[in-house]
Amino acid sequence: xxxDGTLNYLNVTHGLKSWLLTLDHKRIGILxxxxxxxxxxxxxxxxxxxxxxLLTPEPWFIESDTYNKFFxxxxxxxxxxxLIPSIPAIFGNFLVPIMIGAKDMAFPKLNLFSWYVYMVxxxxxxxxxxxxxxxxxxxxYTPYSSGYASSQVILAASAAFVAGFSSILTGLNFIVTIHxxxxxxxxxxxxxxxxxxxxATALIMILGTPVIAVTLLLLMLERGxxxxxFDPKLGGDPILFQHLFWxxxxxxxxxxxxxxxxxxxxxxxxxxxKPIFGYNFIAFSSLAIAILGFLVWGHHMFTSGQSVYTGxxxxxxxxxxxxxxxxxxxxxxxxxxxxxxxFSAPMLYALGFIALFLVGGxxxxxxxxxxxxxxxxxxxxxxxxxxxxxxxxxxxxxLGALHFWWPxxxxxxxPQTPARVSALxxxxxxxxxxxxxxxxxxLGMPRRYHTYPDEFQLLHVFSTAGASVLGVxxxxxxxxxxxxxxxxxxxxxxxxFAKGLEWDIQSPPTTFNFxxxxxxxxxxxxxxxxxxxxxxxxxxAGENYGV
Amino acid sequence: MVSSxxxxxxxxxxxxxxxxxxxxxxxxxxxxxxxxxxxxFLAQEFMFFGGMFGAYTIYRYFxxxxxxxxxxxxxxxxxAANTVVLLCSSFTMAMAVxxxxxxxxxxxxxxxxxxxxxxxxxxxxxxxEYYEKFEHGLMPFSxxxxxxxxxxxxxxxxxxxxxxxxxxxxxxALHMVIGFGLxxxxxxxxxxxxxxxxxxxxxxxxxxxxxxVDIVWIFLFPLLYLLGLNGEPVIGVHH
Numbered sequence: 001x002x003x004d005g006t007l008n009y010l011n012v013t014h015g016l017k018s019w020l021l022t023l024d025h026k027r028i029g030i031l032x033x034x035x036x037x038x039x040x041x042x043x044x045x046x047x048x049x050x051x052x053x054l055l056t057p058e059p060w061f062i063e064s065d066t067y068n069k070f071f072x073x074x075x076x077x078x079x080x081x082x083l084i085p086s087i088p089a090i091f092g093n094f095l096v097p098i099m100i101g102a103k104d105m106a107f108p109k110l111n112l113f114s115w116y117v118y119m120v121x122x123x124x125x126x127x128x129x130x131x132x133x134x135x136x137x138x139x140x141y142t143p144y145s146s147g148y149a150s151s152q153v154i155l156a157a158s159a160a161f162v163a164g165f166s167s168i169l170t171g172l173n174f175i176v177t178i179h180x181x182x183x184x185x186x187x188x189x190x191x192x193x194x195x196x197x198x199x200a201t202a203l204i205m206i207l208g209t210p211v212i213a214v215t216l217l218l219l220m221l222e223r224g225x226x227x228x229x230f231d232p233k234l235g236g237d238p239i240l241f242q243h244l245f246w247x248x249x250x251x252x253x254x255x256x257x258x259x260x261x262x263x264x265x266x267x268x269x270x271x272x273x274k275p276i277f278g279y280n281f282i283a284f285s286s287l288a289i290a291i292l293g294f295l296v297w298g299h300h301m302f303t304s305g306q307s308v309y310t311g312x313x314x315x316x317x318x319x320x321x322x323x324x325x326x327x328x329x330x331x332x333x334x335x336x337x338x339x340x341x342x343f344s345a346p347m348l349y350a351l352g353f354i355a356l357f358l359v360g361g362x363x364x365x366x367x368x369x370x371x372x373x374x375x376x377x378x379x380x381x382x383x384x385x386x387x388x389x390x391x392x393x394x395x396x397x398x399l400g401a402l403h404f405w406w407p408x409x410x411x412x413x414x415p416q417t418p419a420r421v422s423a424l425x426x427x428x429x430x431x432x433x434x435x436x437x438x439x440x441x442x443l444g445m446p447r448r449y450h451t452y453p454d455e456f457q458l459l460h461v462f463s464t465a466g467a468s469v470l471g472v473x474x475x476x477x478x479x480x481x482x483x484x485x486x487x488x489x490x491x492x493x494x495x496x497f498a499k500g501l502e503w504d505i506q507s508p509p510t511t512f513n514f515x516x517x518x519x520x521x522x523x524x525x526x527x528x529x530x531x532x533x534x535x536x537x538x539x540x541a542g543e544n545y546g547v
Numbered sequence: 548m549v550s551s552x553x554x555x556x557x558x559x560x561x562x563x564x565x566x567x568x569x570x571x572x573x574x575x576x577x578x579x580x581x582x583x584x585x586x587x588f589l590a591q592e593f594m595f596f597g598g599m600f601g602a603y604t605i606y607r608y609f610x611x612x613x614x615x616x617x618x619x620x621x622x623x624x625x626x627a628a629n630t631v632v633l634l635c636s637s638f639t640m641a642m643a644v645x646x647x648x649x650x651x652x653x654x655x656x657x658x659x660x661x662x663x664x665x666x667x668x669x670x671x672x673x674x675x676e677y678y679e680k681f682e683h684g685l686m687p688f689s690x691x692x693x694x695x696x697x698x699x700x701x702x703x704x705x706x707x708x709x710x711x712x713x714x715x716x717x718x719x720a721l722h723m724v725i726g727f728g729l730x731x732x733x734x735x736x737x738x739x740x741x742x743x744x745x746x747x748x749x750x751x752x753x754x755x756x757x758x759x760v761d762i763v764w765i766f767l768f769p770l771l772y773l774l775g776l777n778g779e780p781v782i783g784v785h786h
Contacts, residue, residue, distance in 0.1 A: 104570035106580045172587045180580040181570075206587055210595035218602070218714065226689030227710040229602065234687075235613070235707045240605060244598055517572065 008411065008508040023108035024511055029094030030409070031115050036090060037478075039081035039122055044471065046074035051433075051467040054460050057452050067450040068135035069151065073128075075138025080160045081122050083390055084252060087259035088205075089118070089170055091401045092198045094409060096174060098502045099192045101183025101520060103512040106176040114169040121163030128155040137448060139249070142230040142241040146222040154223055157216045164209045164216075167255070171205025174198050183501075185520035192500055192524055193282050197262025200286035204251045204258075204293065212248035215241065239305050246297035254293040256390055258286055260397030261328055264350050267400055268332045270498040271347035272339030275525040278331040285324035292321050299368055303377045311370050318368035325361050329354060340530035344496070345419035349400030352427040353393050360388030363438070378448075381441025384434045392430050399426070399477065406481065407491030411508040414484040418476055426473035432466025499526055566746040574745055581748035585755050596763055599718065603711050603770065606704065613704020616782050617712065618775030620685055620699060622676065626772040629672045630764065636665030637761045644754040647737075647747035655737045655750060659730050662757065666723055673720055677713075685709055699782055712771055719767060722760045729753055 009026045019027060050070050053062050062070065097105055105111050128134055134156040136145040145153050178199050182191070218229045219241065228234025230241045261282075269276040276282065298306060298314030306314075332354060341347070363385040367373050376382060403423075407413055436459040441447075445456055452460065494503040501520070505513060564574070571577040607614045639661040646654025680686055684696035687709050699705045733753050736742060742750055 102570065106570075107584060108568075108570065110584075168591050172584055172591070175587055176580050176584045179583060180576055206591050207594050210591045210593075211598045214595050214598035217718075218599070221714060225691060227687050227714065228707060229710055229714070234710070235606075235610060235704050236710075237605070237609070240602060244602065247598075512569070 006506065007510060008506065009511045010411070010508050012511050021112075023104070023112055025097050025105045025108065025111060026094050026409070026509065026511075026513075028111050028115055029090050029092075032085060032089040032093060032118070035115070035119055035122060036082055036086050039077050039125075040086075042126070043074055043077035043082055044474065046070050046077070048467060048471055050074060051464040053450075054452075055457075055464050057454050057457055059450060064450045065135065066133075068137075068448070069133035071448060072134045072137050072156075073125075076125060076128075076134070076156055076160065079138055079252070080163045081118075081125060083256040083394055084163075084167055085118060085170075086256075086394070086398050087263065087401060088174070088198060088201055088255070089115075089166075091194075091263070091405060092174060092201075092259060093170070095405065095502055096195055096198055097177060097181065098505070098509065098513050099195050099500060100178065100181060100186050101501050101514065101518045102177060102181035103514065103517075105173045106181055107173050110169055111173055114166040114173070117169070118163055118166035121159050121161075121166060124155055124159035124162060128152040128159060131155065139245060140216070140219060140241075141245075142219065142222070142238045143232060146219055146230055154220050157220050161213055161216045161220075164213045167205045168209045168213075171202035171209070174202035175206070178202075183518050183520055187520075189280065189283070190520055190522075190524050191283075192262075193265035193276065193279065193286075194259075194262035196283040196286050197258045197260075197265070200290040201255050201258045203287075203290050204255050208248040208251040208255075208294070211244060212252075215244040215248070218244075239301065242301055242304060243297065246300045247294070250297045250300065251290070251293040253386070253390065254289050256394045258289060260353065260394045260401075261286065263397045263401040263404070264332060264353050265328075266498075266500070267346045267350040267404055268335050269525045269527060270404075270496050271344060271350070272336045272341050273527045273530050274335055274339040275523075275527055276331070277334035277337075278327070279524065281327050282331050285327045288324040289321060292317065292324070296321060299373070302370060302373045308370075315368050315370050319365055322361060322365050325357075329358060329361075343420070344403075345414075345416060345423050346400045346404035346496075348420055348423035348427075349396045349403060352423060352430075353396040353400065355427070356388050356392030356396060356430065360385060360390075360393055363388065376441050378446055379441035380437040380445045380447055383447045384437035384441060387434050387437070392434070396426070399423070402477070402481070404496070405502075406484070407495045408502055408507050408509070410485060410488075411491050412484045412488035413491050413495060414480050414488055418480045422473050422476040425476070426470055429466050429469030429471075429473050433463050433470055434466070436460070436462040436466075497531055499524070566741075566743065578746070578748055581752060585748075585752040589755060589759050592759060596715075596718070599711070599715055600766070600770075603715065606707055606711070607774075610704025610707065612781060613702045613706075614708050615775055615778050616699050616702040617705045617708025618771060618773075619780055620680075620683070620697070620709075621712070621772045621775065622679070623772050623776065625672060625676060626768055629669050629676075630768050632665050632669050632672070633761050633764055636662045636669070637758055639665065640754050640757045644747075644750055647742050647750035648744060650744040652737055652740070652742065655742060656734055659734055659737075659753075663727060663730050666727065670720060670723060673716065680709070687713070702782055715767055715771070719760065719763050722763070726753075726757055726760060729756065 009024055019031065022028060022031075049062070050067070053060065053067060053070075059067070093105070093111065097103065131152050134149070134151045134153055136149050136151070136153055136156075140153065140157055145157075178191070178195060221227055222229050222231060228236045230236045230238050232238060265276055265282055296314060296318040298310055299318045302311050302314075343351075363381070367376065367382060367385055403414070403419055437445075440456055440459050440463075443456070445452055491507045493506050495507075496503075499522075501518060502509075504518070567574055567577060571580070639658045643655050643658035643662065646658055681693065684694070685699070686693040687695040687706050689695070695706045695709065730753070733749055736749050
């Protein structure tokens with residue numbers, strides 16, 4: 001993309017083959033960006049169709065069977081093919097080696113292999129759609145999924161199973177890279193918090209994902225061979241499926257969230273021009289969330305045959321997750337306090353993240369409360385809660401990362417004004433789409449229902465309107481980012497005047513990132529106050545930087 | 548953040564060493580990375596089997612008598628003999644690693660072939676064991692037309708035991724078969740002269756994998772076979 005003649009990872013070789021066989025972690029990150037964007041579009045399309053269908057209390061353009069398939073495919077695609085790989089596989093791949101001063105990930109071939117595994121998983125998922133779809137919900141609960149559903153359960157489960165291996169291998173690569181590839185002077189506590197976030201995420205990927213793999217495998221064996229692991233007719237226990245499923249799938253929420261939190265730490269510090277407040281606390285709270293995340297799965301079974309004692313223990317452990325989460329929010333806020341805050345597009349997304357995560361996280365504490373959860377279990381309240389965390393927070397972080405590192409990845413600047421507008425639009429659209437769902441859920445609207453009483457219609461219409469605005473908010477960046485690839489101004493090495501190794505090298509970087517292995521002598525986030533507003537450099541970059 | 552003038556290792560210094568991948572600084576870093584990567588892979592394998600062992604444990608608690616009855620259908624003698632065969636394969640695998648450390652190409656290939664031999668014996672024995680279960684109506688694969696008809700069906704949980712027996716030993720056998728594929732790859736690697744005393748992570752990691760698969764069996768043998776020795780015969784014991 002660079003047209004100023006310098007060699008970089010994008011123009012060093014050409015042709016499809018040079019991309020499909022690349023071992024460069026940055027190119028692999030771009031390959032993931034393409035794949036993930038594709039599946040995001042598919043998942044988003046299904047979401048919009050669902051919202052349009054829910055405009056009326058009675059079915060109006062799809063049948064109930066189709067409705068069930070649409071929400072399942074929306075969930076499967078968004079969870080396994082967008083949210084879980086999004087930030088780690090794209091930005092983690094691209095940035096973790098650079099941020100620690102390495103030339104590549106520890107296992108470049110494995111890295112490429114995991115992209116292919118991911119794509120195979122994705123196409124199995126699309127195949128499941130093409131061959132008639134699945135109607136079990138993304139959770140594949142037994143015994144419906146194993147014995148009764150007459151849709152493409154095995155194909156959809158195998159898609160998630162295969163995608164899981166991609167996730168495991170990516171996590172493995174991160175941990176080895178972070179342990180063994182750090183440049184001299186890059187001590188553990190000089191690593192950017194983005195890297196800490198990915199380290200914690202990788203732990204979950206390696207220790208959690210195999211459990212969902214074996215669970216889905218047992219489900220497929222039960223459905224395909226008729227063995228009775230979860231089948232009550234043969235003495236099996238369907239609740240066991242739920243336990244095994246959530247042992248991974250709850251920590252998976254933190255796979256979606258922790259890398260995003262790493263992104264937010266980078267952006268907040270940069271656009272407040274202050275060192276991050278409480279570095280150690282943020283780093284360790286990532287690990288704390290990863291560990292606690294493994295001890296809370298039972299809160300998904302408060303109403304499905306779990307002893308009250310177990311419920312109480314899981315309730316308390318779940319509330320404990322609020323502590324490290326709050327530590328992060330307090331530290332980000334304290335970083336901005338008396339900082340020199342500017343509102344570039346990445347910063348707007350980061351602020352949106354904090355607002356939405358606050359609501360999503362606090363309603364999580366409501367849901368951890370046993371008594372309240374009995375009332376709102378499996379209602380739109382839960383749907384709104386996890387969309388605030390997984391869509392509101394994670395997608396904000398994802399778009400924030402895209403806007404923050406886009407100049408580094410592509411060598412091009414995008415226009416600030418439409419970027420800021422779309423950041424505000426997504427925030428507004430999101431709140432309009434999901435705030436009414438808290439009310440709907442509290443009033444008793446169950447999730448996954450195709451029809452509803454007339455008095456809920458107004459709130460549903462609000463929600464659909466918000467989803468439409470959200471869709472536009474996602475569409476605008478797609479347009480100006482693609483536009484910027486061809487017509488955007490060339491990006492300097494460090495358009496945001498940010499700290500970190502990735503900003504010390506050219507945009508886009510060369511294939512091996514560094515000419516010479518860097519020696520790190522500085523603490524992370526060594527920001528030293530506001531930019532001098534008369535510096536020529538700043539004035540020149542003013543339009544992009546937003547000062 | 549960076550003092551770019553001071554380079555610790557010139558980028559081109561190590562390009563003469565054909566054993567060092569471009570993105571590593573030295574052989575030690577490369578070796579340590581390969582070892583750590585393998586251990587992490589085994590950690591995920593541990594969690595994978597852990598899911599099944601966990602489910603096994605829960606049902607063992609739900610159906611102690613059914614588990615006993617199921618276990619008593621298994622042939623302890625054959626299981627024990629097969630355990631010894633597998634332990635022999637672990638020994639030869641360790642010898643292959645030793646040969647790699649000493650730089651003996653021939654030794655590596657010989658010992659891996661021996662390991663594959665013992666592994667094959669194990670799988671052949673497993674085949675006949677499975678066949679025996681088939682004859683006795685102990686296969687719970689109803690959608691394949693293999694109904695669980697054995698009299699032990701009367702004991703609640705016994706059929707479930709066999710779901711786990713086939714699930715767990717099947718998954719173990721699948722890991723062995725994958726191991727065979729990897730063995731072939733390691734042999735080719737060795738023949739190409741890519742295994743040397745200073746770089747033999749491939750053989751080391753192969754050894755770790757194979758020992759892990761053996762350790763899984765070391766747990767499966769008591770949990771599946773020896774369990775039934777612990778009490779009075781429940782029903783329809785064949786052995």
